[in-house]
C-alpha cells in the first residue's frame with residue numbers, strides 16, 4: 001500500500017511549527033513517530049494535503065526529573081520511557097505501560113504524544129499517566145493551555161485539542177512517600193496486542209502500615225475513553241488495605257466499566273477481567289507503597 005501524495009514540512013522550532021499549523025489550518029496533520037498516522041494514511045482513512053513533522057524540534061524530546069517534577073516532552077519515545085531507570089524509580093507503572101506497547105520496533109518510533117493524541121480507548125499510556133495525575137500542555141501560535149489528562153479525552157479519537165494546537169509536554173509530580181502504582185494489560189496474545197482490558201491503580205497510604213489516604217484507578221478499553229473508577233476509589237479511602245477491601249474495589253470498578261461485546265471478547269468477560277486486574281494492580285501498588 002502506497003502513501004497518498006502530500007507536501008512535507010519539517011520546522012526546527014516549536015514557534016515555527018505553531019506558525020505553520022496556523023497557516024495551513026485543517027489541511028495539515030502533525031507527524032510524530034508515524035506508527036498510527038502512516039498506517040491510517042496508507043489505508044486512505046486520512047488524506048492530508050500537508051504533513052508537518054515534529055521530528056526536528058529538540059525541545060519536544062526532553063525528559064527531565066528534577067526535584068518533585070517530571071516533564072516528558074511529547075516526542076519522547078515509548079522505548080525511551082520503557083528503558084528509563086529514572087522513570088522506573090519514580091513512575092514504575094508508566095514504564096510498565098510503555099513495555100506493554102507493541103514491539104521493540106514500534107516502541108522505538110512511537111511517541112508518548114502520539115499515543116495520547118490518538119485517543120484510542122485501549123491505548124497503553126493514558127491509564128498509568130491518569131493514575132499518576134498527569135497534566136498535558138498544549139501550545140498554539142496564540143496561547144498555551146494545560147489540562148488534567150483525564151479532562152483531555154472526549155471519546156474514541158476525540159480530544160479537547162483545537163486546530164493548530166500541538167501537545168508539547170506531559171507534566172507530573174513525583175508521587176509522595178508511601179505511595180505506589182501498577183499497570184496490567186490483558187490481551188489475547190502476549191506481544192503486539194491491543195488491550196482487551198487494561199487497568200492502572202495508584203494508592204497513597206498515610207504511613208508505611210497505614211490506611212489508604214487516596215487512590216486512583218483507571219480502566220482502559222472498557223468505555224469510549226479511559227475511565228476513572230470513582231466508586232472503587234471512594235471505597236478504598238480511609239480503609240486499612242486488605243484482600244477483602246481490594247476485592248470489593250475490584251467489583252465496584254467492574255460495575256463502573258461499560259465494555260462492549262465484540263469478536264475479541266464479550267462485555268461480561270471484560271467486566272470480570274476489570275475486577276481481576278483491579279485487585280492485582282492494587283496488590284502490586286500496595287507492595288510498592290510499603291517499600292517507600
Ligand SMILES: Cc1cc2nc3c(=O)[nH]c(=O)nc-3n(C[C@H](O)[C@H](O)[C@H](O)COP(=O)(O)OP(=O)(O)OC[C@H]3O[C@@H](n4cnc5c(N)ncnc54)[C@H](O)[C@@H]3O)c2cc1C
Pocket residue numbers: 029030031032033034035036037038039054074075078100101102103106109110111112113114115116117118122123124125165166167168192193194195
Ligand atoms: C504494529 C503496531 C502495534 C501497536 N501496538 C500498540 C499497543 O500495544 N498499544 C498502544 O497503545 N498502541 C499501539 N499502537 C499504536 C501506536 O503505535 C501508538 O499509539 C503510538 O504511541 C503513536 O505515536 P506516534 O508517535 O507513532 O504517533 P503518530 O502516528 O505520528 O501520530 C498519531 C496521531 O497523533 C497526532 N500527534 C502526534 N504527536 C502529536 C503532538 N505532539 N501534538 C499533536 N498531535 C500529535 C498525529 O497528528 C496523529 O493524528 C500500535 C501500532 C502499530 C503499528
